[in-house]
Amino acid sequence: MASADGDGVGTVADLLEKTKVKQFNEVSFADKGLKLNTADDAKVIVKAIEECKDIQSLRLEGNTVGNQAAEAIAKALEKRPEFERAKWADMFTGRLRSEIPPALRSLGAAIMTAGAHLVELDLSDNAFGPDGVKAVKDLIESQACYTLKEMRFNNNGLGIGGKLLAEALISCHKSSSAAGKPLALSVFVAGRNRLENPGAIALGQAFKTIGTLEEVAVPQNGINHEGITALADSFTHNKNLRSINLQDNTFTEKGASSMAEALKKLEKLESINFGDCLVRSDGAIALAETFHHSLPNLKELNLSYGEIDREAGIKLAESMERKEALTVLELNGNIFGEEGVELIRGVLEARGQLDALGSLSDDEGDDSDYEDVDEDEDTEEAEEGEEEEEGEVSTDPELQVKGVKAVISPRKEETSTDDKENVVLATAAEFLSFPSADKLMGIGKDRGRLILKELGSNTGDYERVIQVFVQVASVIDSKRESVIQAVHEASDVILEKLFTIDKCNPEAIANSILVHLGLIKSEDKIKPVQNPSGLLLAMAHVVKQDYFPRHLSQLFITFLSRPHQGLDVCFQPKHQFLQALYSI
Numbered sequence: 161m162a163s164a165d166g167d168g169v170g171t172v173a174d175l176l177e178k179t180k181v182k183q184f185n186e187v188s189f190a191d192k193g194l195k196l197n198t199a200d201d202a203k204v205i206v207k208a209i210e211e212c213k214d215i216q217s218l219r220l221e222g223n224t225v226g227n228q229a230a231e232a233i234a235k236a237l238e239k240r241p242e243f244e245r246a247k248w249a250d251m252f253t254g255r256l257r258s259e260i261p262p263a264l265r266s267l268g269a270a271i272m273t274a275g276a277h278l279v280e281l282d283l284s285d286n287a288f289g290p291d292g293v294k295a296v297k298d299l300i301e302s303q304a305c306y307t308l309k310e311m312r313f314n315n316n317g318l319g320i321g322g323k324l325l326a327e328a329l330i331s332c333h334k335s336s337s338a339a340g341k342p343l344a345l346s347v348f349v350a351g352r353n354r355l356e357n358p359g360a361i362a363l364g365q366a367f368k369t370i371g372t373l374e375e376v377a378v379p380q381n382g383i384n385h386e387g388i389t390a391l392a393d394s395f396t397h398n399k400n401l402r403s404i405n406l407q408d409n410t411f412t413e414k415g416a417s418s419m420a421e422a423l424k425k426l427e428k429l430e431s432i433n434f435g436d437c438l439v440r441s442d443g444a445i446a447l448a449e450t451f452h453h454s455l456p457n458l459k460e461l462n463l464s465y466g467e468i469d470r471e472a473g474i475k476l477a478e479s480m481e482r483k484e485a486l487t488v489l490e491l492n493g494n495i496f497g498e499e500g501v502e503l504i505r506g507v508l509e510a511r512g513q514l515d516a517l518g519s520l521s522d523d524e525g526d527d528s529d530y531e532d533v534d535e536d537e538d539t540e541e542a543e544e545g546e547e548e549e550e551g552e553v554s555t556d557p558e559l560q561v562k563g564v565k566a567v568i569s570p571r572k573e574e575t576s577t578d579d580k581e582n583v584v585l586a587t588a589a590e591f592l593s594f595p596s597a598d599k600l601m602g603i604g605k606d607r608g609r610l611i612l613k614e615l616g617s618n619t620g621d622y623e624r625v626i627q628v629f630v631q632v633a634s635v636i637d638s639k640r641e642s643v644i645q646a647v648h649e650a651s652d653v654i655l656e657k658l659f660t661i662d663k664c665n666p667e668a669i670a671n672s673i674l675v676h677l678g679l680i681k682s683e684d685k686i687k688p689v690q691n692p693s694g695l696l697l698a699m700a701h702v703v704k705q706d707y708f709p710r711h712l713s714q715l716f717i718t719f720l721s722r723p724h725q726g727l728d729v730c731f732q733p734k735h736q737f738l739q740a741l742y743s744i
Contacts, residue, residue, distance in 0.1 A: 185214045186245070191222030196229035205229075209236040217245035221285075224253040230263035234270035243276040249312070250285035260288040261295035268299035277307040284314035284349070290321030293328070300328040306336035310347040314377075317744070318350065322359025325350075326366040333369050344372040351379040351405075354704070354743045360387030367394035374398075377405035379433070380742040388415030392422035403431040407462070408739055416443025420450040429455050435462040435490060438735065444472035451479035459485045464518075465493035467731065470500030477507040480516075490518040497525050524728065588614040592628065597635040597643045600650065607646060608653025622665070623686075625658045626672040630689060633698035647694075648701045656707040666709040670716065673699065678726045679719040692726060696733035700740040713741045 187208045196202045202225075209215055218237070225233070237243060248267070252260050264283075271278065281300075286292065293313075299305060313325065333343040348367070355363070360383045367373055376395070383391075388411050395401055411419065416439040423429065439447065444463060451458065463476065473496045480486055489508070496504060501520050508514045586602030588610040603610055611628060632650045637643045658669060674680045677695060678688030689695055702708055703716070720727070720738055727734050 185212060186217035186219060187212050187215055188217075188219040189223060190219040190247075194223040196223060197226040198228045199232035201226075202229035202232040206232055206236045209233070209240065214242055215240050216242055217247060217280075218243070219247040220251040221247065221249040222253075223251050224255060225251050225263060226255065227259060227262050227266070231266045234266040237267070237270040237276075238273045241275045243271060243274060244278060244307075245280040245282075246271070246278060247280065247282045248286075249282050249314075252286050252288070257288060257291065260286060261291045264288070264292060264295035265298075268296050271299060271304050272302050276304055278304050279307060280310040280312075281305070281308060282310070282312040283316065284312045285316075287315075287317050289317045290319060290324060292316060293318065293321035293324040297324065297328045300325075301331045301335065303336075303339070305332050306339065306341045306343060308332075308343060308345055311345060312347070312349040313353070314349050315352040316350075318353040318355060318359065320358070322350065322353060322355040323362040326359075326362035329366040330369050333366075343370060345370050346372060346374040346400075348373060348375070349377040351377055351381065352743055353378075353381055355381040355387075356383060357387035357390075359383075361390040364390035364394035367391070368397045371397045372400065374400050375403040376401065377403070379405050379407035379409070380739065381409055382739060382743055383409040385410070385412050385415035385418070389418040392418040395422045396425045399426065400428055401426050402428055404429065405431075405433040406437060407433045408436040408742060410735075410739075411437045411439045411443055411466075413440050413442040413446070416440070417446045420446040423447070423450045424454045427454065428457060430457050430485070431460040432458070433460075433462040434466070435464040436493075436735070437463075437466055438732070439463060439466040439468065441467070441469040441472040444468040445475055448472065448475040448479040451476070451483070452481070456482065457485055458483050460488040461486070462488070462490040463494075464490045465522075465735075468494040468496075470496045470503070473500055473504050474507060477504045480508065480513055481511060483513070486513055486516045488518065489513070489516045492518055492520050493522045493524065495524045496520070497523070522723065524731075592631060595631045595635050597637050597640065597646075600632065600635050600646050601643065605649075608650040611650060612654060612657060622658055622669050623672055625654060626669065626676065629654050629658075629698075630673075630676050630695055634689060634691070634694040636694040636697050638697070644697075647698055651698050651702055652705060652707075655702055656705070659707045659709065666712055667715075670712045674716075674719055677719075679722075679724060688726065691730075693730045693733040696727070696730060696737045700733070700736040703737075703740050703744055708744075710744055713744055717741050 187205075189205055189208075194201070194204075196205070205220075209218065246267070252263070281296075283292070283296070288295070300308075311329075318325065329343070329345070336343045348363075350363070353359070355378060360378070360381065363378070364387075367376065376391075376398075378391070383406070388406070388409065391406070392415075395404065411434065416434075416437075419434075420443075423432075434447075444466065447463070451461075458480075461480075468476070468491070473491060473494060476491065477489075480489065491504065501523055504520075505514060505517065508517050584598060584602050585604075586599040588603055588607070591599040591603060592611070592614060600607060611632070615624065615628065629651060632647055632654065635643065636647050658664070659666065671680065673695070675686050676689055677692050699716075703713060717738065720734060720741070
């Protein structure tokens with residue numbers, strides 16, 4: 161039927177829709193919201209598999225599959241050697257974590273029994289952690305995955321499972337190479353998985369071994385410069401890389417410099433996302449040097465929210481000179497200032513590239529309020545160790561009490577964080593009256609329980625308990641690892657008790673924390689903390705713990721994502737908190 165105005169557009173659209181040729185035969189139950197507990201529940205899927213003459217793909221995302229239902233589906237797949245694409249993201253909604261591995265093992269065993277050869281394995285958005293990787297390890301290492309092209313393990317809470325996944329990939333590559341069919345993986349996605357440095361380093365070794373990657377995406381994984389450097393090295397062994405997404409990890413200058421060197425060897429690269437990665441100005445300048453001389457096919461570049469100053473921003477704009485394919489340049493949220501923004505716009509406009517530049521509405525202003533931060537904490541600790549050698553008198557006022565000079569003993573692995581030579585004994589009451597790092601240390605290892613005991617009957621008053629938590633968080637000292645550990649331990653005891661009491665109201669607790677951060681106003685006129693850095697850093701630890709209700713993460717993300725004068729000056733603590741929220 162022609163459209164109402166008689167131009168025939170409707171007919172053409174309908175005809176095109178009907179004549180689309182699918183690349184593969186697919187049985188899809190995507191987003192049906194099916195609750196499949198038993199074999200009977202799974203009959204509709206089993207029947208569809210059996211009736212499909214040449215099933216190459218099965219989509220089950222947006223449903224919830226129990227063990228018995230998975231076994232029934234697996235039996236149907238055992239007879240399908242032509243099967244290639246397991247699109248099984250988000251198919252265990254509401255299932256206990258212990259239920260997922262048996263279901264995965266059944267499905268994986270079926271693929272191997274069928275003699276199928278997978279091209280795609282997508283298990284994203286299933287919260288199975290390391291146990292899920294163990295459940296599919298045999299599948300990944302088997303002949304069924306010698307032909308694997310795309311692997312997606314996004315938002316699975318892998319943690320140390322990232323190392324297990326890397327080991328399985330290396331094993332698959334070794335055995336497939338011996339069989340004359342080397343694994344040639346082209347797409348690897350594993351965002352929001354708490355991989356951190358150990359996982360990144362392990363995956364880097366796997367990437368280096370494989371050497372055929374075209375797309376790598378591992379955003380929001382808590383990776384710092386050590387892991388970034390390992391990944392950069394692995395990328396140089398994958399000459400066909402076209403897309404790299406490392407958003408919301410932490411480069412600093414050291415990681416950015418390593419990545420800049422690696423990018424020089426990736427001439428086919430088209431898309432780079434290093435947004436919210438804290439590349440900083442020197443790191444951005446190193447990257448700009450690479451962009452100026454390399455990457456002729458670059459189409460998209462994201463370096464937003466990276467603490468990049470005006471000079472570095474201008475160099476980045478200038479480095480786009482010969483990027484004729486450039487369509488997207490994201491530099492928002494840096495510290496260019498009004499003049500810097502105009503200069504950057506001018507550079508790009510003069511070269512006809514202004515349309516590629518995204519909004520700069522969240523620019524943080526000039527860098528006059530930003531202090532230089534030593535990114536290498538290990539170097540800081542080493543320097544401190546050199547300054548305070550054995551027998552040297554400390555000038556740290558926190559270590560001198562009532563005029564008595566504290567002697568710093570050499571650090572030993574066996575020494576307790578509550579070393580009696582350096583810590584003055586204190587009570588929980590003394591700490592709560594006038595909080596300090598030394599007093600928290602002085603309470604002893606049982607500090608969390610003793611602080612709760614001091615509260616007495618008030619432990620059921622969430623407002624009072626949150627106030628105490630805020631006091632504990634306020635004494636974090638980023639240069640004293642023992643204090644950080646003490647804050648974490650005490651916070652865990654206090655908040656785990658609060659979140660597990662009868663009639664717990666998680667939303668009210670979250671609101672109270674937001675009040676203390678100054679993100680929402682208090683009806684009781686509670687004043688926000690003057691320096692929110694400690695509370696932000698403590699919360700970055702808290703949200704990763706099992707006692708923290710996961711559903712609260714989006715609430716915090718919503719408020720923290722808004723511009724806020726009080727929090728925006730605490731860039732690094734705020735970044736760490738957001739990074740932790742995105743990783744859960």
